[in-house]
Amino acid sequence: MTNPNGRFGIHGGQYIPETLMNAVIELEQAYNHYKNDTAFNEELTELFNEYAGRPSRLYYAEKMTKDLGGARIYLKREDLNHTGSHKINNVLGQALLAKKMGKTRLIAETGAGQHGVATATAAALMNMECVVFMGEEDTKRQALNVYRMRLLGAEVIPVKSGTATLKDAVSEAMREWTSRIDDTHYCLGSVMGPHPFPTIVRDFQAVISKETKSQILKKEGRLPNAVIACVGGGSNAIGSFYHFIEDKNVQLIGCEAAGRGTDTFETAATVNTGRVGIFHGMKSYFCQDEYGQIAPVYSISAGLDYPGIGPEHAYLHDINRAQYVPVTDDEAVNAFEYLSRTEGIIPAIESAHAVAHAMKLAPQMDRDKIIVVTISGRGDKDCAAIARYRGENISE
């Protein structure tokens, strides 16, 4: 799907300062070498299975299915991975790659803190130094994850510039990388940024759909009718979609954070409200004003609170292979509570956006249809924020 210049249709590319060009070229060469290296892949599989706890379960949500009265709903349980989200898949791959490249230090951006925690974990495991950039606003929303990262030995730098959220954390991590390249790998957390990151991160996350496909064939003897995942930058979504892209009968649905609604300015629904632009190293859809100034986006979810979307998603949208639907804060919070009560599974507020759409879609589908919803992460980190949303002030 990627052409040699890292393009997905018109999207992607490498719009970065000259200072970083040799670093991304070196990364691409190393990745092209190791992705076909048997020893590297065996080592990564060992880490996936023995350390991260893969394969993750594909769970038939029987109570939810019966309650909604439509399609059969399966949950792909990335929340059960070590560190509590899909982020570990990409991080183990990149950290191992960085180690092979002789790097001794990992830097990362984080929104909700899940990618930061995963990076800090891999750094601890592989004896690497780790610095995580996190918007100051997010360090407040996700204080527990800040503590977890520090506990794991990482330095957490609160980013005060701009809107002090995920986009600013990405900008600051890029700035840091331009000042220290020799020993440092930028462990980007989503399918975004300059080539080769969107491809590398997708390949490491593609394990999700690879497993889902064989699991659903085993359980149901057929492919699902729809795969649903939440989308910020879009890493769990592309991982959930990837091995189904060629299966044209499988509907692929990405759920964007609409915040307070796509008709308000307080939204992060990039495909639904943005237009094509160039930012953070890539051409893709971005929320921006008429002069190309990047919009200060909003969502209750710190992990989806990003003004752009990965270039491969932009392409899947352009060719109409995937649909991107907006889900509001309210809908996501309802789904967060619904899944907790119905199935005893507390999803991350990010993943709750996907659950919310499944709740709308399932009743409209026949009972012999199948939906797979990726639960990208666990929701423990969100409990205090959701309590506040409901007007209950609890301390963590």
Add this chain to the structure above:
Amino acid sequence: MSNIYKAFENKKAFIPFFTCGDPDLETTEAAVRQAVKNGAALIELGIPFSDPTAEGPVIQGANLRALSGGVTTDKVFDTVRRLRKDVTVPFVFMTYSNVVFSYGAEKFLSLCADTGIDGIILADLPFEEKEEFQSCCDKYGVDLISLIAPTSENRIAMIAKQAQGFIYVVSSLGVTGVRSEIRTDLKSIIDVIRQNTTVPCAIGFGISTPEQARDMAQIADGVIVGSAIIKLIEQHGKASPEYVGKYVKQMVEAVNEA
């Protein structure tokens, strides 16, 4: 070819950078006039961007102040038109790809030609992506300025061979901002550039003192200063043009000593 070469004719060029609209466009205009009056050879005009990923805190702050003051690309073009009534030194825009892309490359570059902009520098546009804007630049006779960094190594010859206007040599790793010391072996980089092109080289990033400027002018054809000027503007606000003029004067003198 644009008029940029004139800035380097028979002299070393001192090139000050201004973020347009910090603190307002009237001050930018007055500061540019003071800089030119005191010997600046070429003016680099920054069009503010919400998320300037190649900038340090000083220029980030300037971008933010300008944008919160309501500066837009159209208002910057208006300022250029006013300046061009009496200022003749070459002007280059420095901004980010999305500012040009979002405005429409064709429309943006035709306005550059109309208002008298000689070149553009895009901090996030490397050699591999320059075709995004190169054909429009060529069509309207606006130079697309290339950057070469301390990490460019095997890329220097390739970039230099296709360079136009001047080459922006980035002195150090990292983002823009004042540095007490510049350690990169810039002479070796510039030697490789000179083997591949006759386009002049100007060094920027981290330069603030007359001593640094003189040292850099000994190895290059010009010296670019941004953050040190933005700091003066931040400190003196609307009264800053006078201070900018004095500063430019001593920097021009230092560069000419080289």
